[in-house]
Amino acid sequence: MLSLQHISKYYQVGGNKNYVINDISLNVDEGEFVSIMGPSGSGKSTLLNIIGMLDEPTNGYHYFVDQPVHQLKEKQRSALYKQYIGFVFQAYHLIDELTVAENIETPLIYQDVKGSERKAMVADMLDRFQIVGKKDLFPAQLSGGQQQLVGIARALIAKPKLILADEPTGNLNSKQGEEIMELFRKLNKEDGVTIIQVTHSEKNAEYGSRIINLLDGKIESIKNL
Amino acid sequence: MVNNYFKIAWRSLVKQKAYSLINITGLSIGLLACLIVSTVVIDELSYDRQWSKADRIYRVLSVSNVIKGDAPQPLTFSGLGPSLKRDLPEIEEYCRISVINSRLKLTGEEEGISMKVLRAEPTFWNMFDAKVLEGNPHKFIKGYTNIIISERVSKQYFKGKAAVGKVIVDVPEFGDPEKYLVTGVIGNLPQNSHLQADVVSLSEHRAQDNRIPGINEGYTFEPQYVLVKPGTNIKAFTKKTNQWYSANYKGKVIDYLFKFQPLKDVYLKSDFPAVQEVHGSIRNVYIFGVIAALLLIIACINFINLTVSRIFTRARETGVRKVLGAGTAQIIIRFLAESVLFFTISFGIAMVLYPILIRYVETYLGHSLVINLFNGIFLTVAVAVIAIVSLLTGLYPAWYLSKPKPTVILKDKIPTSGVSNLLKQGLIVGQFAISATIIIATLVVRYQVNFMTKRDLGFDKSNLVNIDFTDWGKTGGDFKNAVKQIPGVTGASITNWYPSSGSGSMSRGVNLGKNKVTLYFIQGDADLSYIMGFKLQKGRLFNQTSNADAISQDSLMGGVTDLETKRLINNQPILATEYTAKLIGLKLNSPAGKFEGIPIGVVSDFYSESLHNKIKPTVIQAIKDQRYGAILIKTLPGSGKHVLEAVNKLYKSYYPARPFKYNWVSDLIDRQYRTDFKLQQLFTCFSLLIIFLACIGLFGVVAFATEQRIKEIGIRKVLGASVQDIVTLISVDFIKLILVAFIVASPIAWYAMNIWLQNYAYHVNIPIGAFGLAGISIVALALITISFKSVRAAFTNPAESLRAE
Structure with missing residues (x-):
């Protein structure tokens, strides 16, 4: 599904290069559930952002569904992630001014899906996550777990092939976190959605099929489960 | 979507x-x-854009060709319009129109009702339009002055009863009452016209007013309007008119140049306050x-x-x-x-x-x-x-x-990108530059108004009341003496001139080497100089006890033939102002030479008009036995009210048919600066508004900046910065911007206000104090605005602002 070859990212600080990602190569196949771990500052989030095309590496080759991302223009890249990738964030990043249903609907608006179709898809999603009763509430009226549920529903609405999750349970208590991880497992197993998550938690990492440990911008170890 | x-x-x-x-x-x-x-x-x-023929209507202006630099007047001798129509095919119609205030006895009111009357001739309807509601006002009924009343007057005074066909009279200030025949009711005349009026009166001119006067004939000056035929090039036509005039009439009458002022310019582009009230x-x-x-x-x-x-x-x-x-x-x-x-x-x-x-x-x-x-x-x-x-x-x-x-x-x-910061700073500078400019402008206007109203006028305007022009008949002297008997009255003078009425009651061109100057004559009785408080510099004022220095008003009316009167006029004692004496080179007690009269005294210059205008060469003549004129009465301080009551009673017994109208001279003088006062008020109002808006904008930017620096503020506080340190830290950058704005604004304001001050013949030099005051006030206002945000930011608990890390 995606392939990173000799990816590096560094900042020029004075005469020195300050590496955040240092020559990482990585392949992820369709249907995988990858967990990325590592201490603060090891480059986990940067790696995830590069995979999600939100950030650009300084050098290296990046292929996504056989497209050479490193050669694409900004517009083409955004078209690509719009079509294939759903994002889930630690801080949920719901839009405060929008209701639950409208938050979930937003990606469809940007993909020019027709109004009636959108309504049907949002209704399905609300149903599936059992949040129909909350559809007219605003994010501020929900608990953290519920907000993350909405965040995931929003990430899934456009039927992405890949979910990128940056510490999805970081702001949640352990019970809520467990529910979210169960949901991920179900999506991965039953719907075949590829998932890459960044996490601090050993326990959550084990939901995945492969754990990649980063240290100082390099892959320190890979553990297949 | x-x-x-x-x-x-x-x-x-x-x-x-x-x-x-x-x-x-x-x-x-x-x-x-x-x-x-x-x-x-x-x-x-x-x-004046609503008249259907507005595009083709012009007002005739005349400029004296004799006096160099004479200003155009919106008045022309009566005969010009008819002669133009007779001789020049471009003229479709002419009309002589004045708007005057009259008192009309519409339904028999004792003192009449004060109305604005548009006095015109029957040709009016060929040029201007109005909606006819009753009667047939377009048909002129000979033998009467026709009067056409507006809908408002009809409703208010005739209360729906038919007015057409009624004959009404006026309460004149001079002469006998005039009779008017109501021939129609029209829709109200437009408010947005310099020809605003309540009623229109139409009458025909005398035959001699319809031709160009001969050299020894008297003539009247009045405002005239012409309607030119479609397609007339007014520039070419103006040239043609002046050629026609000089070819046919040069040397016969006073030499004039004519100009045609478009009707649409009359309201905004005229400076004839004495002739055109609505401007x-x-x-x-x-x-x-x-x-x-x-x-x-x-x-x-x-x-x-x-x-x-x-x-x-x-x-x-x-x-x-x-x-x-x-x-x-x-x-x-x-x-x-x-x-x-x-x-x-x-x-x-x-x-x-x-x-x-x-x-x-x-x-x-x-x-x-x-x-x-x-x-x-x-x-x-x-x-x-x-x-x-x-x-x-x-x-x-x-x-x-x-x-x-x-x-x-x-x-x-x-x-946050640098470009936006620069832009924001630019916008703040722009706003405060505008604010500073308008504050400086406001202060300069204030200084100028103060200067004009506080200036020593060269006479004493206090406790002086003026009773409007009256037809005294033969009893003027008796009335004046009776007024002087009233307790509280210290003096009175019957005069053709009073402050704000103009530069003089008469003017004349005088040759001064190559140049011609207009000399203004103030004519009043011998008491005038005393009660006005003119300051004598040399010689003496007129003799108050005998009338020896005064000559009869009638003898100055022109067309004098008998030798004795001529001799009297030639030897008439006069007073000149300091400026006039110097300009013409007058010597005390020897004939003036350039004009009739012998100077007996020189008085300090005084402002006969407002300070908008330069002082004019002015000569004071003493006259007696006036039949027309105003009366100035000087009272003791504080006795004005009861003096006025007594004068009113006296006036009513002497002239029962005349309306009693009076004004305090100080009010008349203030009235000259009414538009300046208004300008000052408007500027004050706008500068408050603009600075308020600018402060709102500044507030937004300060909010942005403090938010941007909230972490820095937190760290500084942890390191021991006081609230004052933080407030200073935030304020200093903005104050720099405000100062830049002030530096940008100063030359602009200086330049603009210098131009503005050129409208006043006497004006202040742009006061440096205005700049200082403006600078201090915008910095102070900016500091207050900034403090709303900066103080709060300074008090923020650093634990809160640094928590996100």
């Missing part, structure tokens, strides 16, 4: 209540002020047009500053939307919708307040506005302009807010 954008815009507006309130307040005030000022400007520009000023139209634009610009700058300063709360939303697949265009539209919403709400508020405020403005202006937002296409234009402005104004902030990259949502720090 569009709905969706507005729904979201509305929700975010409601969510950020304080921000929305500030933004909408500023925008509403800006739009409202701009609409009001525009209304006034558009109304001013609408004068505006194109200069003020420009000033207020600029102010309207500035108000709008400042309101828009505020909007931009306030909106851009929301980047911290908005960047995350932009990032999320981009991650969810939004394109920049879609995000721009989302924020544009918010701008349009803000403008729509503010415009709505302005529209609600507009009708309330416009009534105050009308009261203030002293006339109703014919044009307002709710008639004609004004509203459509206003909506269109504001729609465009809202889009243009919204565009930059929308673009700016749409810039953040999706990754911003993954970071705590919002990167």
